[in-house]
Amino acid sequence: LSIITFLSDFGLNDWYTGCVKGVILSINQNIQIIDITHNISPFYIEQVAFIMFNYYDYYPEATVHLAVVDPGVGGERIPLIIRTEKYFFVGPNNGIFSYIIANENYSVYQVEIDKLKKYNPHFISNTFHARDIFGPAAALLTKGILPEELGHIYHQELMLNKTDISIKQDEILAKIVHIDRFGNIISNFSINNYRQMKNRKIKEISLKNILLDGLEKTYSNVRKGKFLALWGSHGFLEISINQGNAAKELKCLCNKDIIKIKLE
Amino acid sequence: LSIITFLSDFGLNDWYTGCVKGVILSINQNIQIIDITHNISPFYIEQVAFIMFNYYDYYPEATVHLAVVDPGVGGERIPLIIRTEKYFFVGPNNGIFSYIIANENYSVYQVEIDKLKKYNPHFISNTFHARDIFGPAAALLTKGILPEELGHIYHQELMLNKTDISIKQDEILAKIVHIDRFGNIISNFSINNYRQMKNRKIKEISLKNILLDGLEKTYSNVRKGKFLALWGSHGFLEISINQGNAAKELKCLCNKDIIKIKLE
Amino acid sequence: LSIITFLSDFGLNDWYTGCVKGVILSINQNIQIIDITHNISPFYIEQVAFIMFNYYDYYPEATVHLAVVDPGVGGERIPLIIRTEKYFFVGPNNGIFSYIIANENYSVYQVEIDKLKKYNPHFISNTFHARDIFGPAAALLTKGILPEELGHIYHQELMLNKTDISIKQDEILAKIVHIDRFGNIISNFSINNYRQMKNRKIKEISLKNILLDGLEKTYSNVRKGKFLALWGSHGFLEISINQGNAAKELKCLCNKDIIKIKLE
Numbered sequence: 001l002s003i004i005t006f007l008s009d010f011g012l013n014d015w016y017t018g019c020v021k022g023v024i025l026s027i028n029q030n031i032q033i034i035d036i037t038h039n040i041s042p043f044y045i046e047q048v049a050f051i052m053f054n055y056y057d058y059y060p061e062a063t064v065h066l067a068v069v070d071p072g073v074g075g076e077r078i079p080l081i082i083r084t085e086k087y088f089f090v091g092p093n094n095g096i097f098s099y100i101i102a103n104e105n106y107s108v109y110q111v112e113i114d115k116l117k118k119y120n121p122h123f124i125s126n127t128f129h130a131r132d133i134f135g136p137a138a139a140l141l142t143k144g145i146l147p148e149e150l151g152h153i154y155h156q157e158l159m160l161n162k163t164d165i166s167i168k169q170d171e172i173l174a175k176i177v178h179i180d181r182f183g184n185i186i187s188n189f190s191i192n193n194y195r196q197m198k199n200r201k202i203k204e205i206s207l208k209n210i211l212l213d214g215l216e217k218t219y220s221n222v223r224k225g226k227f228l229a230l231w232g233s234h235g236f237l238e239i240s241i242n243q244g245n246a247a248k249e250l251k252c253l254c255n256k257d258i259i260k261i262k263l264e
Numbered sequence: 265l266s267i268i269t270f271l272s273d274f275g276l277n278d279w280y281t282g283c284v285k286g287v288i289l290s291i292n293q294n295i296q297i298i299d300i301t302h303n304i305s306p307f308y309i310e311q312v313a314f315i316m317f318n319y320y321d322y323y324p325e326a327t328v329h330l331a332v333v334d335p336g337v338g339g340e341r342i343p344l345i346i347r348t349e350k351y352f353f354v355g356p357n358n359g360i361f362s363y364i365i366a367n368e369n370y371s372v373y374q375v376e377i378d379k380l381k382k383y384n385p386h387f388i389s390n391t392f393h394a395r396d397i398f399g400p401a402a403a404l405l406t407k408g409i410l411p412e413e414l415g416h417i418y419h420q421e422l423m424l425n426k427t428d429i430s431i432k433q434d435e436i437l438a439k440i441v442h443i444d445r446f447g448n449i450i451s452n453f454s455i456n457n458y459r460q461m462k463n464r465k466i467k468e469i470s471l472k473n474i475l476l477d478g479l480e481k482t483y484s485n486v487r488k489g490k491f492l493a494l495w496g497s498h499g500f501l502e503i504s505i506n507q508g509n510a511a512k513e514l515k516c517l518c519n520k521d522i523i524k525i526k527l528e
Numbered sequence: 529l530s531i532i533t534f535l536s537d538f539g540l541n542d543w544y545t546g547c548v549k550g551v552i553l554s555i556n557q558n559i560q561i562i563d564i565t566h567n568i569s570p571f572y573i574e575q576v577a578f579i580m581f582n583y584y585d586y587y588p589e590a591t592v593h594l595a596v597v598d599p600g601v602g603g604e605r606i607p608l609i610i611r612t613e614k615y616f617f618v619g620p621n622n623g624i625f626s627y628i629i630a631n632e633n634y635s636v637y638q639v640e641i642d643k644l645k646k647y648n649p650h651f652i653s654n655t656f657h658a659r660d661i662f663g664p665a666a667a668l669l670t671k672g673i674l675p676e677e678l679g680h681i682y683h684q685e686l687m688l689n690k691t692d693i694s695i696k697q698d699e700i701l702a703k704i705v706h707i708d709r710f711g712n713i714i715s716n717f718s719i720n721n722y723r724q725m726k727n728r729k730i731k732e733i734s735l736k737n738i739l740l741d742g743l744e745k746t747y748s749n750v751r752k753g754k755f756l757a758l759w760g761s762h763g764f765l766e767i768s769i770n771q772g773n774a775a776k777e778l779k780c781l782c783n784k785d786i787i788k789i790k791l792e
Binding site: 001009010011012013014015016017018019021022023025026029030032033071072073074075125126127128131132 | 265267269271276296298299300301302303315318319322323324327442444445481482483484485494496497498507
């Protein structure tokens with residue numbers, strides 16, 4: 001079985017994911033479609049990009065990662081296929097692949113409707129490109145159709161939507177890019193960023209009125225109900241409460257509050 | 265792999281879908297079960313019927329569409345298998361197949377418990393027919409068991425729950441049958457209805473205090489925040505706000521408010 | 529295709545289930561992963577244990593049941609593999625398997641990290657054992673790796689989190705262990721418990737201010753809006769309202785209110 005992962009903002013109440021999956025399986029019935037989430041909030045593209053970064057490379061080689069968060073559907077934004085060493089990515093050029101292209105060698109293709117129609121000659125609507133363009137392109141890739149058969153090399157710059165950490169002498173300013181179900185507050189400061197600052201050590205971490213004097217290894221290293229900072233399973237700096245909800249406690253919001261990390 | 269699509273009102277917090285899937289896979293392990301939605305609100309059957317209409321024919325031939333929204337479980341309503349040219353449908357006779365049978369040639373079978381038990385000799389509860397009747401029947405169909413082996417031709421009328429549009433001279437009254445995650449307001453007036461009215465043109469469309477003087481091709485044809493009407497990807501007339509939530513803005517409810525379409 | 533069922537408290541908005549599935553499919557691409565629910569509330573382990581009891585034995589032989597509700601991740605709790613006659617269970621030793629081990633013959637193994645790493649030599653985080661330990665162990669079991677190759681027999685007592693019914697002469701006190709999407713109030717008093725009390729008959733059932741004088745066969749045996757008691761499809765005593773929401777009506781809470789069953 002081939003694998004397509006599927007992330008979108010379609011929610012779980014309508015028929016939209018059901019349509020896309022039907023189209024995919026009509027092109028290749030031997031695909032396993034793995035839902036990542038369909039509850040994406042479409043208005044904060046950097047968060048979508050961050051989420052994609054956190055699952056893609058756990059999948060087997062040749063997986064096609066389909067991601068459709070597309071507030072500009074029907075407008076001018078370009079449908080893309082990105083090929084990396086191990087994977088394909090299919091979705092709109094609006095910044096959702098920002099973290100991935102910062103991390104991988106890749107080539108990019110613009111999907112051409114005329115070429116796509118040679119393989120899947122259906123009507124293409126103005127408002128549902130997941131069903132009519134992105135889903136079919138993803139399914140065709142699992143059948144060994146090459147991206148150059150579905151489009152052409154895209155030479156322009158890709159849309160980027162990714163804020164890097166800001167470093168001033170002894171202080172790092174990190175952005176909150178995700179708050180998870182458990183209320184863990186996840187920043188864009190990664191352990192890789194940190195490793196590149198050889199010889200520097202973290203002295204304290206602050207967020208709103210919380211001040212933490214170092215990192216823990218796991219939640220249960222502090223008492224129940226206490227705040228801690230740690231490198232999360234995703235490799236990014238995270239502020240949490242052991243068996244509690246840090247984001248709720250601090251009334252913390254994505255893309256707004258800033259985590260300050262002081263270095264020795 | 266055979267395909268069963270699965271729609272229900274079981275929600276995502278209990279074990280009910282998990283039971284049904286276990287029973288299906290115990291009968292035939294080579295089935296891919298595709299969840300459409302399990303968040304159906306059971307009290308508005310016409311909406312369920314409308315949702316089913318919007319995904320079924322994107323699936324490959326021989327797909328079995330299982331749909332269990334069944335407030336009358338354990339009562340008198342009949343368990344059905346509907347066979348169309350390309351598909352099977354399995355579920356209760358309470359109107360959920362109304363849009364499909366209006367659109368397809370079909371034959372109908374009433375599932376007989378005694379025949380079903382020949383293939384799947386388990387206890388049948390009074391309260392969970394998705395697990396005990398509908399799921400097993402769907403799974404057996406994927407194994408090539410014929411509907412006549414699981415029941416007999418059903419000669420009575422099927423339950424219908426579908427309001428057609430009302431046409432008076434220059435005005436069409438359409439019903440709101442679905443509001444999607446994005447707040448798009450979807451009516452039961454289809455582009456096919458419209459095409460049958462040769463020589464007539466849409467002059468204006470109104471809903472509550474909103475008056476629109478024609479249809480757009482896609483959301484981004486109007487400015488962000490503006491109302492528009494268009495033929496949605498599903499082929500029905502839809503009222504939306506570009507990058508906004510039309511239903512919330514208008515406090516619009518399914519099955520209550522009426523869209524008026526004036527013809528030239 | 530092998531089958532892994534997957535229950536967790538990861539929710540449906542983050543990438544966590546997506547990571548676990550990627551890891552599983554990287555070990556064995558021929559697995560069908562069936563989501564039971566990921567909306568478990570982690571703070572009431574007995575309810576998790578009860579939910580697991582209600583789906584596991586509908587699955588085909590050799591299914592691996594993966595369940596990760598793990599508030600103690602990174603702490604001292606032990607990762608387990610439980611083998612019953614037909615199935616494997618993989619998850620933490622915190623009580624989530626309580627109902628299953630009360631019902632099955634089983635042997636238990638403690639997963640050893642060193643042995644696991646022979647087959648899946650990845651970094652193991654302190655905070656995401658579903659991805660790093662439980663998921664890989666489940667996937668390896670589907671490949672025919674034996675539990676003794678992934679760990680050693682665990683000789684200590686398993687954590688138990690299961691309250692049995694209390695029986696005094698003419699009265700049974702049952703606990704509310706689950707409230708489902710429909711508002712059905714589900715107790716821990718099973719039809720098997722009842723059958724063991726030969727010669728006793730249920731006289732009346734009470735919960736808060738509701739008094740019912742016997743059991744019905746199905747919801748529609750009482751008029752719409754009326755309370756009833758019945759043996760639910762799961763085999764436990766359930767209090768419901770025909771086409772209504774009993775839990776909401778009674779403001780009933782899991783693990784708090786008590787159902788009294790009087791015997792003749």
